Amino acid sequence: MSETSSKPTRSGPLVIYVDDERPNRIVFEQSFTEFNVKAVSDGTAALELLEANDAAVLVTDMRMPGMSGEELLRIAKEKYPRTIRIVITAYSDVSPILRAVNEGLVARYIVKPWTRNEVAQVLRWACEAWTFGRDSAALHQRLLETERLATLGSMAGMLVHDLKQPLMSLLINIDYLRELADAAPMLREAIAQHQSLPSDKKHRLDEVVGELDSLTTDLKTSAVHLSDLVNSLRDMGRPRDGTAPALSATNPLPIVRHAMAVCQELAVAVRASIGYDGPGALPSVRMSATELMQVLVNVVANGAQAVAARGSPHGKVSISARPDGEMLELKVRDDGVGMPREVLDRAGTPFFTTRTEGTGLGIAQCQRLVGGAGGRFSIESEVGKGTTVTITIPVADSTAA
Ligand SMILES: Nc1ncnc2c1ncn2[C@@H]1O[C@H](COP(=O)(O)OP(=O)(O)OP(=O)(O)O)[C@@H](O)[C@H]1O
Ligand SMILES: [Mg+2]
Incomplete structure (x- = not known):
């Protein structure tokens, strides 16, 4: 009788809602009667519930007296990783939210004032993801990743x-x-x-x-x-417009040269060199010139910055190209500082950066553009040795440019 006495009429996966303000808790509980909601007033009570139940979802406010939302999320992530964590908060809390999303503390955040429909949709998604996740940990992980990107996209907007x-x-x-x-x-x-x-x-x-x-x-x-x-x-x-790249056929060589010229100043400042080492003619690719330019400038700039961080002169960033059937493979190699495993794993997460003046959008942008063009983007790196970025883009036709 002890378990059921707290939630006599509700059933289904447990949703814990944490908010220090009583009116908010009442509204939340009454708004979502189709879910098995249990509202509590602080982090400690939430942790007790998490300990006693296999909870599906934890929804928390960020600003609370005593244990903060961030602290609660950190503990929940560590001790009850399968419970899906969601934040409901005001937009003005933007930096803790970004931190929480980037560190994987939350799958989703909801901005106040919320609408019933919006929250119900998120709760339904979370309960489903949790139920699926019981059967497949990999699927659970993929669902969370997708949600994190959706969250960041709407924040960016x-x-x-x-x-x-x-x-x-x-x-x-x-x-x-x-x-x-x-x-x-x-x-x-x-x-x-x-x-x-x-x-x-x-x-x-x-x-x-x-x-x-x-x-x-x-x-x-x-x-x-x-x-x-x-x-x-x-x-x-923005969702990507899938029709645009199919129409464009870009000769990559002038873009490669232009990207090198743009990054030249960076390289000269640290006495490094940027070079192209590949065929004198390349097939056109199915990507707009602007997008290819964005990708190359980001990757070459990262290479030059990595060479700069090494501190010794005569570093090199080299671009090579190799047509491979339906695809053109571009490689950007640098002999800069390289990336430790934990940096490599997180590079490409929007806003992840290790550079004080970086925004951490470069690689995420490259992945988005190359992926949108039907290509692939991958990074190999070794600390102290350097980094190789491989970009594969579909060729436009068999006609060489
Ligand atoms: N070639 C490289 N060598 C070593 N580390 C790299 C390289 N490219 C990226 N990184 C690491 O990955 C992080 C993310 O790179 P990304 O290009 O996404 O953002 P950023 O360069 O920090 O900022 P920006 O938005 O200005 O590009 C960098 O901060 C750096 O730590
Ligand atoms: Mg960058």
Whole structure:
């Protein structure tokens, strides 16, 4: 009688809901009567339930007094890994959510205010995934991975939406500043000709005006970079248009050369070299030039950065190409620092990065674009020796470019 007394009318896989606010718990329990929901007020009570039952789903708030949602999720992941973990939280909690998703602490997060339909759908998915998972651990894992990507995609969409407006005004204002800065030579002349101004003041004013041009250029570069990042985030959230790549036939060689030129500056700075070592003509591939460019620049830049991280000069990033029947194989090798196992395993998870200035979207983007074109993307790496990235893309036709 002890088990059933707490949930007399409900049956099915157990869903634990954790929220410190009583009204939220009542609403949740009453909204999802078709599920076997048990609501508790804190992490400790949730852990007791997890210990006593084989729970299917754990739904938790992030901000709670006492044990935080993150702490609870960490313990649950460690001790009850089969229970599917979901967060319900406000969008303003974006950094803990990202951390939680990236570390595999949660399969899904739901943004407040939620709708009944949305949550019911997620709960149904989670209960099914849990039930399937009892039979196949591999399937369970795959389902969770798919969900994590869906979560990140929708988060990316929200971020892009919020960033667009301020970014636009930043770009417009920088263009205006550019126009003002173009008057700098006139100002300098006026300052030079000013009779009554003491020379130290003249000097200072001249300095200030002199800075305008390069400052504006730097601002513009950073803003454009920011805008590119936002665009790549937006692309992550979008389902891929499967029809586009079939139509395009791209000659890869000019793109390879262009990607090398783009990364040249990076390489020169660390006295490394980038080279192409392959046939002088290659078959066209079924991928747009822009996408191939994005992929190659990301991979070559990663190679150059890995060579830079090694610290000694004369490193090399080399690109080779080999047509192989229906596919073209491109390899980008570097003799940089290489990746330890745990980095290699996580490279390609959106936002995973080990570089302070990295965004951790490069490899994820490459995988998405190459996969969307019907190709394959793989990485082999050895610490201290280097990394080889293999990109295989379907050729457009048998016609050589
Ligand atoms: N060629 C490489 N050699 C060594 N480590 C690499 C290499 N390529 C990627 N990595 C590792 O994988 C991580 C993820 O790479 P990814 O390109 O996705 O993101 P990032 O380079 O950190 O940031 P960005 O979004 O600017 O590309 C890197 O931070 C780095 O630790
Ligand atoms: Mg990168």
